[in-house]
Amino acid sequence: MKMTSHSWQILKFYVLGCLVCMTFAGETSKAGEICPVRWEHRSSSRGELPVPVAGNQQTACVVADLTGDSRPEIIIAERTRSPALVAIQWQPEGWKKWVIEEAVLPIEAGGAIAAGGVAADVNHDGRPDLIFGGDWRSNEVWWWENPGPPWDKPWRRYRIKSSGGNQHHDQIVGDFLGKGTLQLVFWNQRARRLFLVEIPKDPTVEENWKLETIWQWTAGSHEGLAAGDINGDGRLDVVGGGYWFEHVGNGQFRAHLIDNYGTSRSAVGDFDGDGRLEVVLSSGDGTGPLNLYKYTNGKWEKKTLLEKVIHGHSLEVGDINKDGHLDIYTAEMHTPGAGDACRQWILYGDGKGNFRAEIISVGICNHESRLADINGDGWLDIVGKPYTWQAPRLDVWFNLGPETK
Numbered sequence: 001m002k003m004t005s006h007s008w009q010i011l012k013f014y015v016l017g018c019l020v021c022m023t024f025a026g027e028t029s030k031a032g033e034i035c036p037v038r039w040e041h042r043s044s045s046r047g048e049l050p051v052p053v054a055g056n057q058q059t060a061c062v063v064a065d066l067t068g069d070s071r072p073e074i075i076i077a078e079r080t081r082s083p084a085l086v087a088i089q090w091q092p093e094g095w096k097k098w099v100i101e102e103a104v105l106p107i108e109a110g111g112a113i114a115a116g117g118v119a120a121d122v123n124h125d126g127r128p129d130l131i132f133g134g135d136w137r138s139n140e141v142w143w144w145e146n147p148g149p150p151w152d153k154p155w156r157r158y159r160i161k162s163s164g165g166n167q168h169h170d171q172i173v174g175d176f177l178g179k180g181t182l183q184l185v186f187w188n189q190r191a192r193r194l195f196l197v198e199i200p201k202d203p204t205v206e207e208n209w210k211l212e213t214i215w216q217w218t219a220g221s222h223e224g225l226a227a228g229d230i231n232g233d234g235r236l237d238v239v240g241g242g243y244w245f246e247h248v249g250n251g252q253f254r255a256h257l258i259d260n261y262g263t264s265r266s267a268v269g270d271f272d273g274d275g276r277l278e279v280v281l282s283s284g285d286g287t288g289p290l291n292l293y294k295y296t297n298g299k300w301e302k303k304t305l306l307e308k309v310i311h312g313h314s315l316e317v318g319d320i321n322k323d324g325h326l327d328i329y330t331a332e333m334h335t336p337g338a339g340d341a342c343r344q345w346i347l348y349g350d351g352k353g354n355f356r357a358e359i360i361s362v363g364i365c366n367h368e369s370r371l372a373d374i375n376g377d378g379w380l381d382i383v384g385k386p387y388t389w390q391a392p393r394l395d396v397w398f399n400l401g402p403e404t405k
Contacts, residue, residue, distance in 0.1 A: 034321075034323070034348045034349075034350055034356050035321060035323070035348075035402040035403070036321060036346065036348060036358045036402065037320060037321050037379070037399050037400060037401050037402050038399075038400040038401065038402070038403060039360060039382070039397040039398065039399065039400065040397070040398040040400055041361070041395065041396075041397050041398075042395070042396045042397075042398065043393070043394070043395045043396075044392070044393050044394045044395070045390060045393055045395075049088070049095060049394050049395070049396060050088055050095050050097045050394070051392050051393070051394070052074075052076040052078075052086055052088060052097070052385070052392050052393075052394045053076055053078035053081070053083060053084075053086055053391075053392045054078070054081040054082065054083070054392060055078040055079070055080035055081035055391070055392065056078075056080065056388050056391040056392060057078060057079050057080050057387065057388055057391065058076055058077070058078050058367070058385050058386060058387055058388070058391050058392060058393075059077050059078065059079050059107050059108055059109045059135065059368075059387065060075075060076070060077035060107055060108070060109050060110055060111045060132060060368055061074065061075070061076055061077075061111070061367075061368040061369065061370055061383065061385050062074075062075040062111035062113060062119070062130070062370070063075070063370045063372035063374075063383055064113060064119035064128055064130075065119070065128065066087060066119065066127075066128055066130075066146060066151060067089065067149070067151055068127075069376075070376060071089070071090060071373070071374065071375065071376040072372045072373070072374065073087045073088060073089045074087065074088040074089075074372075074374070074383050074394070075087050075088075075100070075111065075130065076088070076385060076394065077107040077111065077132060078107075078391075078392065079104075079105065079106045079107050079108075079135060080104070081104060082102055082103060082104050083099045083100070083101055083102050083103075084101040084102075084103055084104055084105035084107055085099070085100040085101035085105070085107065085130075085132070085144070085155075086098065086099055086100060087100055087151070088394065090374045090375050090376075098151055098152035099152070100130065100144055100155045101144065101155065101157060105134075105142075106134050106135045106137045106138045107132045107133070107134065107135065108132070108133050108134060108135035108136075108138075108167060108168055108169050109169055109170070109313070109367070109368055110132065110133060110168065110169055110170040110171050110186075110225075110368075111130070111131065111132050111171065112130075112131035112132070112171035112172060112173050112184060112186070113172065113173065114172070114173040114174055114182065120173040120182055120184070120199070121182075122143045122145070122199055122203050123145060123203050123204070124201075125146075127146040127148055128146060129143055129144060129145055129146050130143065130144040130146075130155075131143045131144075131160070131171055131173070131184065132144075132171070133167075133168025133169070133171055133186055134166065134167070134168055135166070135167055135168075135169075136166050136167045136189075136190065137166060138166055138167075138168075139161065139162060139163060139164055139165060139166045139190075140159055140160075140161060140162045141159070141160040141161040141168050141171070141186060142157050142158065142159055142160060143157070143158050143160055143203065144156065144157050144158075145157075145158065145204075158203065158204050158206070159206040160184070160197065160203075160206065160209045161195075161206075161209065161211065162206060164188065164191050165188050165189070165190035165191025165192070165193070166189075166190040166191075167188065167189040167190045168186050168187060168188055168189070169187055169189055169223040170186065170187050170223050170224055170225045170240065171184060171185065171186040171187075171225065172184075172185050172186075172225040172226070172227055172238070172240075173185070173199075174227045174236045174238075175236055176196065176227070176235075176236050176237070176238060176247055177196075177198070177247060177251065178235050178236075178247065179198075181198065181199065182198075182199045183196050183197060183198050183199065184196070184197050184199060185214070185225065185238050186225075187222060187223055187225070187240070187241070189221055189222070189223065191216075192216055192217050192218065193213050193215070193216045194213070194214050194215040194216070194222070194238075194240070194241075194245070195211045195212065195213060195214065196211075196212050196214045196251075196253075197209050197210060197211045197212065198210065212251060214238075214245060214252075214253040215243070215245060215253060215255050220262050221262055221263055222240065222241025222242070222243075222262045222263065223240070223241060223262070223263050223264075223265075223284060223285065224240045224241060224263070224264050224265045224266040224281075224284055224315075225238065225239070225240040225266060226238075226239040226240065226266040226267050226268050226279075227239065227268070228268035228269075228277045229277065230244045230246070230268070230277055230279070230295075231246060231295075232275075232276055235247060238253070239258075239266045239268055239279055240266050241261075241262050241263075241264070241266075242257065242258055242259050242260055242261040242262050242264060242281065243255045243256060243257055243258060244256050244258060244279070258279055258281070258293050258300050259281060259291065259293065259300065259302065261281050261288065261291070263283075263284045263285040263286050264281040264282060264283060264284045264288070265281065265282045265283075265284045265312065265313060265314070265315035265330075266279065266280070266281055266315070267279075267280040267315050267316065267317045267328070268280070268317070269317040269326040269328075270326065271292065271325075271326050271349050271351070271353050271355075272294070272351070272352055272353035273351050273352065276295065278292055278293060278294045278295075278353075279292075279293040279300075280292055280293075280305075280315065280317065280328055281293070281315075282309055282312035282314075282315045282330045283309045283310065283311065283312040284311070284312060284313055284315075285311065285313065286311065287308065287309070287310045287311065288308070288309065288312075289304045289305075289306060289307055289308065289309065290304070290305045290306035290309050290312065290315075290328075290330055290347075291303065291304050291305065292304075292305055292353075294353070303353075305328070305347055305355055305357070306330070306345065306347075306357065309330060309332060310332050310333070310337050310338040310342070311332055311333035311336055311337035311338065312330050312331065312332055312333075313331075313332075313333050313366070313367045313368060313387075314329070314330060314331040314344070314366045314367065314368060314369035314370075314384075315328075315329070315330050316328075316329040316330075316369075316370060316371040317329070317371075318371045318380045319380070320346055320348070320371070320379075320380050320399065321348060321401075321402055322378075322379065322401070323351075324351065325348075325349040325350055325351035326349050326351075327346055327347060327348050327349050327355075328345075328346070328347040328349070328355065329344070329345070329346055329347075329369075329371055329382065330344070330345055330347070331343070331344030331345065331366030331369050331384070332344070332365075332366065333365050333366065333367050333386070333387060333389075334363075334364075334365030334386060334389035335365065335386075335387070335388055335389045337365065340362075340363045341362065341363070342362070342363060342364070342365055342366070343359050343360075343361070343362050344359070344360045344361050344364070344366050344369070344382070344384070345357050345358065345359055345360065346358045346360060360382070360397065361397075364384065364386075364395060365386035365387065365389040365390070366384045366385070366386070367385060367386055367387035368385065368387075369382060369383060369384040369385060370382075370383045371383075374396060374398070375398065377399075379398075379399035379400070379401055380399055381396055381397060381398050381399050382395075382396065382397040382399075383395075383396055384396070384397065
């Protein structure tokens with residue numbers, strides 16, 4: 001049988017997974033066997049996925065179940081040509097794509113996902129909506145109203161903010177005030193502020209969105225957002241820009257430094273089973289290590305998991321091999337970034353704070369790439385996109401699970 005280049009690629013990941021699994025099993029007598037999964041790569045560059053957009057600056061990637069079928073859609077933003085925003089849906093019979101924003105719009109990297117990985121229902125109608133912010137050219141933040149089926153109907157865009165400073169790299173939604181309602185938190189880099197705004201009863205009127213500054217700074221830049229109960233008080237905290245932000249009452253927040261790692265990507269999880277969350281930071285828009293931070297004896301202790309990640313603008317946490325322990329996904333950009341040497345990794349956790357790294361690919365750019373169960377088979381897949389390298393482009397690595405014995 002003649003094998004195509006794509007068949008060889010699938011076989012390569014299959015064999016690699018088996019070999020690494022055997023190696024790990026022999027090395028982890030204390031921690032137990034850590035077995036990687038096998039991956040099947042699909043790419044729009046080979047015609048296996050839809051080409052997402054028309055332009056070559058794909059800024060944002062969000063995965064969220066917009067349609068209520070328990071399978072998330074892939075939402076891609078692009079800022080140089082029409083359309084600015086599209087959704088791509090996996091279906092058993094093939095892929096479907098529809099336009100969310102037809103206009104050219106300067107959307108920045110980010111996109112608001114609520115704590116827990118779901119899109120926020122902004123207008124309280126039971127359907128998840130979308131939130132994105134403008135880049136360095138724009139002082140606006142927007143939300144798009146989910147029209148319901150059929151989802152290829154027009155999605156109406158509303159303003160949340162249209163004044164003040166430009167650039168809004170990263171947003172997150174959660175109940176950070178403990179009111180039983182949702183608030184939006186977002187960075188405003190050119191204003192050097194971190195804002196919180198309660199989602200109003202009528203979100204269609206911009207004046208109803210009342211922005212509150214929860215932190216401001218004087219030099220440098222900050223980005224990256226995650227959410228979790230960092231201090232174990234039962235309340236949701238904000239993590240980002242090397243800090244975590246504690247709500248101390250009356251809408252006021254206290255900033256606590258984790259590390260001087262301002263333009264990092266952020267994630268949280270309990271990786272050692274002690275019931276408290278650790279923080280993971282990767283290099284984001286720069287070069288630096290992938291670090292795990294644990295709060296011990298009144299200070300943050302740093303453990304470096306990868307010494308050097310070049311423009312590690314993708315960072316996610318999830319149980320990829322379904323062994324009951326959280327794993328870490330991170331990946332590098334190509335341009336700017338590591339060029340043809342750019343890598344993506346899975347760091348498989350053993351539930352005791354230890355990890356074993358596996359390289360999933362080399363030479364394929366990842367920017368704002370995500371973990372999500374795209375085909376609904378119960379396994380977390382990788383949704384990958386570049387920023388500008390070979391854009392427009394979309395990649396998916398389908399998780400085939402570990403090798404069965």
